[in-house]
Amino acid sequence: MPWGLGADMKSTKEDRRVWYFPWLFILLAVIFISTHLASCGNKNEPIKIGFVGPLTGRLSDLGTAGRDGVVLAIEELNRSGGINGRRVVLFTRDDRHDPQEALKADKELIREGVAAIIGHMTSAMSIAAYSLINREKVLMISPTVSTNKLTGIDDYFIRVTPPNRSETEHLVRFAYDRMGLRKMSVVYDVSNRAYSKGYFKNFSAEFEKSGGKIALAVPFKSGPDVHFDDLVHTLLQAKPDGLLIVAGALDTAMICQHIRMAGSKAPLISSGWAMTDDLLRHGGHAVEGILFSHLINTGSTRPSYLKFKADFRRRFGREPDFGAINAYDAAQVLFKALKKNGSSADSLKSNILKQKIFHGLQGDLHIDKYGDPQRKRFLITVKKGHFESME
16 A cells, blocks of 8 residues: 555544544533433423313213312412422313213323323212223322222222211211111112112111111112102102112202102201202202211311312302312322322322321311221201201
8 A cells, every 4th residue: 555545544534533522522412411401391391180070961060060179279289389390280081970981081181191180070980990090000089989899909099088988877877866767768879889889788787787777779870861750759658767869969859859749758868979059959948958977067167168168169150069179188189299209100199198197178188008088077958058067
């Protein structure tokens, strides 16, 4: 090889080395800066939260109340700076109180990348979604579900309403000891079977243990084709001392109307599921004196509750019911967990279970290691068209 050509090639290689190292440094610097900026951007991205409940149909009063309670909680949170400087955005879905729609809604929220789902509002829909949330490891916090079927299980389901066994025991003590009821008829809606059938069984077992008798139990499925005349005629054939109704607000109102039109003056007891304004609106005088055992004391003077009540009325133009109150509490439980960093289902669940005690709008929630709470109960009746505490 001629000397001159070899020298030129050597020089070219050295020049390439000279140029190569500065460009390598610049490239690495660009990658570092880009990665750093991207990570900063992620820290400032909004936190997504899902809500799912029945926003249309016969149980829409429950779903819209829950949604609005969460909306108010998020708006307050964002005004105060969000979660560690990050805004929270809400994605809502309608489960239409249908198992297939419930699954579809939850899958959409999971694909959206929500940190957690607040919902469902009925036991049947939560059970429909139960396998999915555990398989996908997505935390679900229910404001109102009280089925005993989800009690005492280590899973990704947490709630702020206790299992309904405590409710039925409370009602039986009052019905048997203070009202003197000895023979009762029961009607329950199997469209929410996971809740209603368990509720009926708990009440029956406790009532009969106390010395009472369930004379007749009549299941029905909520819908536009229910023949309330026939339903009530069957219930009253047993000539009960009192009647227990386990159904949503609209159906409970219709049953009460037909009981009174049939001439019966028997005392009426209802599950807390029906304690919404729809009961008052559609039940009228027929629901006067109906008895509930509930977590919500409508006469509470706690400052936190009174502020929430005023804020809710100002924001939505109506009084908040138990669905809105419990959904607001459920959102606060989730916010506390998110503020402790870590948005995976496992970290959120761990944060909640370690916290144990949460200050709700109407008192403390003691959440056990399975995500089931203990809360104080109140006896509530309808008086002059309003819900009033009896204690």
